């Protein structure tokens with residue numbers, strides 16, 4: 001009895017996981033195909049990092065925009081022509097400088113932004129671990145503390 005309910009729970013979890021991974025809209029799926037062009041810099045495993053992990057970019061855009069259309073419009077606009085006035089990721093800006101423009105067709109940029117809106121990115125634990133080590137090596141304990149807090153909150 002117990003055994004079968006565990007099996008049933010497992011089947012349900014697998015079902016939900018597969019439904020979840022298929023939840024991207026057709027537009028987002030097209031955007032995902034172009035996403036490697038962004039991942040070269042936004043890869044959270046990189047040491048040193050070349051761009052901020054998309055997990056945090058997505059959170060900031062979700063907080064700073066009104067709705068899905070605003071999210072897509074603002075992100076596509078930034079990526080086409082990054083500017084200090086439009087940038088909202090102050091921390092990445094300070095550490096990495098402004099992102100270079102990605103002069104891709106507008107439709108493609110909107111699809112990529114739609115993908116970034118819809119995707120469930122894993123918390124960038126490797127990135128925070130790298131950041132803690134780098135901050136300590138640079139004698140910046142306050143910054144190390146901040147990234148350690150993110151690790152404790154999202155990766156433990």
Ligand code: HEC
Nearest residue numbers: 037038041050051079087088089092093096097098099102
């Ligand atoms: C050459 C490296 C590089 C590539 C390629 C790259 N980025 Fe970035 N990106 C960065 C850096 C560095 C930042 C942080 C500084 C900033 O915000 O401008 C950033 C920040 C961002 C931000 C946050 C901007 C803000 O409001 O501050 C978005 C959105 C973004 N990138 C989207 C993209 C997308 C989408 C692609 C692919 C089409 C992409 N990036 C490709 C380096 C890159």
